[in-house]
Amino acid sequence: NYYPWGYDSDNGPDQWHKNYPIAKGRHQSPIEINNKEVHYDRSLLPWFASYDPGAAKTILNNGKTCRVVFDDSFDRSVLRGGPLAGVYRLRQLHFHWGSSDDHGSEHVVNGMRYAGELHLLHWNPKYSNYLDAVRRTDGIAVLAIFLQVGKTPKPEMKRILEEINAIKTKGKEAPFPNFDPSILFPKSHDYWTYHGSFTTPPCEECITWIILREPIIVSSDQMAKLPLVDNWRPTQPRYFRMVSASFL
Numbered sequence: 001n002y003y004p005w006g007y008d009s010d011n012g013p014d015q016w017h018k019n020y021p022i023a024k025g026r027h028q029s030p031i032e033i034n035n036k037e038v039h040y041d042r043s044l045l046p047w048f049a050s051y052d053p054g055a056a057k058t059i060l061n062n063g064k065t066c067r068v069v070f071d072d073s074f075d076r077s078v079l080r081g082g083p084l085a086g087v088y089r090l091r092q093l094h095f096h097w098g099s100s101d102d103h104g105s106e107h108v109v110n111g112m113r114y115a116g117e118l119h120l121l122h123w124n125p126k127y128s129n130y131l132d133a134v135r136r137t138d139g140i141a142v143l144a145i146f147l148q149v150g151k152t153p154k155p156e157m158k159r160i161l162e163e164i165n166a167i168k169t170k171g172k173e174a175p176f177p178n179f180d181p182s183i184l185f186p187k188s189h190d191y192w193t194y195h196g197s198f199t200t201p202p203c204e205e206c207i208t209w210i211i212l213r214e215p216i217i218v219s220s221d222q223m224a225k226l227p228l229v230d231n232w233r234p235t236q237p238r239y240f241r242m243v244s245a246s247f248l
């Protein structure tokens, strides 16, 4: 009988491999990023996001995560440059957070966990559709931004965090028009990049991760309004993967 995966002891990350064997693969995410093992790659280009605010469609807070979906029926909101060849279409963004401010991010930087992590997921339109792209090693690009709790929260986070709090409707999506997620970006575009996987089942190894070094600041009471869940996967073995940095 099918038992949905989750983050509890009986259906959590240590069990996922039973239904999703690739969860024990050699290119899994998230991972630890340690300065000592990162390789500065001066050939890495800057990345660029050109998002159309009109592409934003709906927001969902299903109590386990919060997701905003975008119109990805053409190259309307795209990410390009950085380690990527060609443009990748923005499909959705979602968050991972913890039950307290001292943890919640998926990637860990020099042993530090952040309060949360924002993922902007894009797919490669050289493949016929998203489901085809997730079967390809260059199919998906995720731009990851750490959320750090601080005194002066980023004002642009207000709308999205208030909306998340407002829609406690389990599983129903509410309209979320006119939203350009690039307003959430930190000042610096410095990033790490490596090849990995979805951090949730089915855990396909199709993701080029672009992780921003600079976190965005949220307030403790903004984080306290998120559903009290832990929806982050522990770090996975890096094996023979190189993490490259765009900065010295």
Ligand SMILES: Cc1cc(C)cc(S(N)(=O)=O)c1
Residues within 6 Å of the ligand: 092, 119, 121, 142, 197, 198, 199, 200, 201, 202, 203
């Ligand atoms: C299964 C899955 C779907 C989506 C859209 C995004 C992810 S993640 N957390 O790897 O960015 C996982």
Ligand SMILES: [Zn+2]
Residues within 6 Å of the ligand: 094, 095, 096, 119, 199
């Ligand atoms: Zn994610």
